[in-house]
Amino acid sequence: MTKQALLPKRERVSIDLGDRSYAIDIGSGLLDAAESYAQLPAAHSAMIVTNETVAPLYAQRLERALSSSYARIHTVCLPDGETHKTWESLNLIFDALLSHGCDRKTVMFALGGGVVGDMTGFAAASYMRGVPFVQVPTTLLAQVDSSVGGKTAINHPLGKNMIGAFYQPQRVLCDLDTLTTLPARELSAGLAEVIKYGPIADMAFFDWIEGNMEALTARDPGALAHAVKRSCEIKAWVVGQDEREAGLRAILNFGHTFGHAIEAGMGYGTWLHGEAVGCGMVMAARLSQLLGGVDVAFVERLTRLVQAAGLPTVAPVLDAHDNLGRYLALMRVDKKSEAGEIKFVVIDRPGSAVVRSAPDALVAQVIADSVPA
Ligand code: NAD
Ligand code: GLY
Numbered sequence: 001m002t003k004q005a006l007l008p009k010r011e012r013v014s015i016d017l018g019d020r021s022y023a024i025d026i027g028s029g030l031l032d033a034a035e036s037y038a039q040l041p042a043a044h045s046a047m048i049v050t051n052e053t054v055a056p057l058y059a060q061r062l063e064r065a066l067s068s069s070y071a072r073i074h075t076v077c078l079p080d081g082e083t084h085k086t087w088e089s090l091n092l093i094f095d096a097l098l099s100h101g102c103d104r105k106t107v108m109f110a111l112g113g114g115v116v117g118d119m120t121g122f123a124a125a126s127y128m129r130g131v132p133f134v135q136v137p138t139t140l141l142a143q144v145d146s147s148v149g150g151k152t153a154i155n156h157p158l159g160k161n162m163i164g165a166f167y168q169p170q171r172v173l174c175d176l177d178t179l180t181t182l183p184a185r186e187l188s189a190g191l192a193e194v195i196k197y198g199p200i201a202d203m204a205f206f207d208w209i210e211g212n213m214e215a216l217t218a219r220d221p222g223a224l225a226h227a228v229k230r231s232c233e234i235k236a237w238v239v240g241q242d243e244r245e246a247g248l249r250a251i252l253n254f255g256h257t258f259g260h261a262i263e264a265g266m267g268y269g270t271w272l273h274g275e276a277v278g279c280g281m282v283m284a285a286r287l288s289q290l291l292g293g294v295d296v297a298f299v300e301r302l303t304r305l306v307q308a309a310g311l312p313t314v315a316p317v318l319d320a321h322d323n324l325g326r327y328l329a330l331m332r333v334d335k336k337s338e339a340g341e342i343k344f345v346v347i348d349r350p351g352s353a354v355v356r357s358a359p360d361a362l363v364a365q366v367i368a369d370s371v372p373a
Contacts, residue, residue, distance in 0.1 A: 009027050009028060009029075010025050010026065010027030010030060010036075011025070011026045011027060011225070011229055012024070012025055012026075013026065013229060013232045013233050013236055014236065015148065015149075015168075015236040015239060015240060016236070016240045017168060017239070017240060017243055020150075020168045020243075022168060022169060022170055022171050022172070023171055023172070024147075024148055024171075024172040024174065024232045024236065025171065025172070025173050025174065026143075026174040026176065026225065026228050026229050026232065027174075027175070027176060027225070028175070028176050028177050028221065029175070029177060030173050030174070030175040031058060031061055031062060031065060031136065031173070031175040031177070031178065032061055032064070032065050033065065034065055034068045034069070036065065036173055037065065037066060037069050037134075038069075040069070040107060040132070040134060040170055040171060041105065041107060041132045041170060042105070043070060043103075043105040043106055043107045043132075044070065044071050044072060044103070044105065044106075045070055045071065045072040045073070045074065045100070045102055045103070045105075045106045045107075046066050046069070046070040046072070046073045046074070046106065046107050046108070046109060047073075047074050047075075047076065047093075047096065047097055047100070047102055047106055047107075047108045047109070048062055048063065048066075048073065048074070048075040048076070048108075048109045048111050049075075049076050049078065049093055049108060049109065049110055049111065049112075049116060049119070049120040049123070050075065050076075050077055050078070050110075050111040050112050050116060051077060051078045051079065051080040051084075051112050051115070051116055052077055052078070052079060052080050053080045053112075054080075054111055054112040054113075054116070054138055055075070055077045055111075057138075057178075057181055058111060058138060058178060059075050059077070059111060062109065062111055062136065063075065066109070070107070072100070074096060074100045074102070076092060076093055076095075076096035078092055078093070078116065078119070080115075081115065081269050082115055082155070082263075082268040082269040082272075082273065083268050083269045084115070085115050085118065085119060085153075085154050085155045085268075086154055086155065087154060087163075089119055089154070090119055090122060090123055090154055093119065093120065093123040093127075094123065094127060097123070097127050102127070102131075103128070104128045104130075104131055105131070105132075106127075106131050107131070107132045107133065107134060107170070108120055108123065108124045108127075108131060108132070108133040108134070109133070109134050109136055110133060110134070110135050110136060110137075110147070110169075111136045111138065112136075112137075112138055112139075112142070113137065113138060113139035113141060113142045113146075113186070114137075114139065114141055114142045114145070114146035114147075114273065117135050117137055117142050117146050117147050117152075118146060118151070118152050118153050118154070118161070118164070119152075119154060120133060120135075120152075121133060121135075121150070121151075121152030121165075121167050121169065122152040122153060122154060122163075122164050122165060122167070124152075124167060125152055125165040125167035126165070130167070132170045133167075133169050133170065134169055134170055134171050134172075134173065135147035135148075135169045135171070135172040135173065136173045136175070137172065137173075137174055138175075138178040138179075138182070139179075139182055139186055139189075139190055140179055140182065140186070140187055140189075140190025140191065140193075140194070140224070140227075140228070141186070141189055141190035141192075141193050141273065141274050142190075143174040143176075143179075143190070143228045143231075143232075144190060144193050144194050144197075144227065144228055144231035144232065144235075145193040145231065145235065145252075147169070147172045147174070148172055148232055148235045148236065148239065149168075149235055149236075149239040149243075149249075149252075150166050150167050150168035150169065150239070150243065151164065151166060152164050152165050152166070152167050153165075155268060158333060159264065159333040159334075160260050160263060160264055160268070161335070162333075162335070166243065166244050168243075172232075174228055174232075176221060176224055176225055176228065179219060179224060180219065184217075184310070185272065185275075185310075186272070186274075187217065187219065187310075188217070188274065188275070188278075188309050188310035188311050189272040189273060189274025189275055189277075189278075189311070190274055191213075191216060191217070191227075191274070191278075191309035191310075191311070192255070192274035192275070192277040192278035192281070192306070192309065192311055193231070193274060193277065194209060194216075194227050194231050195209055195278070195281065195302075195305055195306060195309060196252070196254050196255060196277065196281060197230070197231050197234045197235075198351070199254060199281070199285070199302065199347050199350060199351065199353065200251045200252070200254045200345070200347070200351075200352070200353040201234050201237075201238070201251070201351060201352075201353075202230070202234060202351060203350050203351040205230050205234070206305075206350075206351075208226070208230075209227070209305065210301075210305055212226075212227075213305065213308045213309060216309075217308075217309065217310065235252065238251065238252055247355075250336055250343075250345060250355045251345055251353040251354075251355065253336065253345050254281055254284055254345040254347075254353055255277045255278070255279075255280035255281030255282075255283070255284050255345070256277060256280060256334075256345070257280065257284070257331050257334050257336065257342065257343065257344050257345065258276075258279070258280035258283040258284060258315070258327075258331070258366075258370075259273070259276035259277040259278075259279065259280030259281075260276070260280075260330070260331070260333075260334055261280075261318070261326075261327050261330035261331045261334075262276040262279060262280065262315060262316060262318070263276040264330050264333070265316070265318035265319075265326060265327070265330050266316055266318070271312075271316070274311070275311055275312055278306045278309065278311030278312060278313070279306070279311065279312050279313055279314070279315050279370070281302060281306060282299070282302060282303050282306055282313045282370070283315060283366050283367070283370050284344060284345060284346060284347075285298065285299045285302045285303075285347065286299055286366045286369060286370065287344055287346055287358055287362060287363065287366045288346040288347040288348070290358075290362045290365065290366065291346055291356075291358060291362065293346055293347045293348040293349060294347050294349070294350060298347075298350055314370065314371070314372055315367065315370035315371050316371070317371050317372070318330070323367065323371065324364050324367055324368075327363075327367050328342070328360075328363070336355060341357050342357060342358075342363070343355050343356065343357055344356065344357070344358055344363075346358070
């Protein structure tokens, strides 16, 4: 067998950001292959950031693969969960970097889902005013969305992802094999972000997801590979035009205004981010219908697809006495809000989205129609 034949099968999507451009590699067997880490910035040391769930599954394998590129490899293991996306966890990363004498060239590796990825990116953006980092996403959500595009953050008790920075990784390495150990509920959460790309940008992809939802939930490797690749292509296309969300990039937040209110209102970690986004997309589609962008058949189609992904489509009551008031208060904290005015991503025609405000009466109708009767 030739050396070439031993290389893992990989596909590459490029994100074009001038001198901050990088590759998103997608394939099977990438984690263990030393080739995956070729041409990253040279350094004496590497710092792997992971969590207590992912570490026993994949940390040793990453350490082994990195050993041909770095003389010293350290690993810091964070507590697992959205509730730990905090200053305290961030400080654990800084403690590890400083106590191991990591310098400005140290390359950081985020091994885990979006929580680990967002925190590692923020730590990399600020440690010694910026060190290189690599995303090694191990959840579907992180492979199709959070590892790409350079949004990094931690949560604040008053709002999700409120403290952070735009900071691009040097590379994203999506090893599809890691998805085999992902709990079913987490796989569904990732499918929410896959579905999202259809209504906002690519109805042909939406058709494909509909036709392949069974294969996706059954973790068919070919279906997952296509879903990750097409999602990354769409995200790379959007971020390539609007890295810092001056306009277009906000469409990637379809379903997130309602979704973030659900996540925060229920308490971080009660509803998974993807679950809240799934339900939030149905709510945003209802709002789009009331604003004339789509018809009821479209809303029903999206609702069926979200349900088929195993995601909730009935919104929770966040306050038994003033549910609308609670939703509005939480949605005002959204980063898209301007001078207290809530902004929504709505579909203006299938495959195209815009960001706009909406009359309170329509928002109230959506919320009333979305919670249990
Ligand atoms: P997560 O990081 O909490 O991971 C989900 C769970 O799966 C965790 O318990 C994790 O330990 C576990 N896990 C990870 N990989 C595993 C594997 N291969 N096998 C078994 N278990 C595994 O959640 P997530 O859904 O990956 O990410 C959600 C976070 O991403 C949120 O904080 C959200 O705000 C953020 N996000 C960021 C962006 C962005 O652009 N930066 C985009 C979307 C979401
Ligand atoms: N997930 C939204 C964004 O990256 O902009």
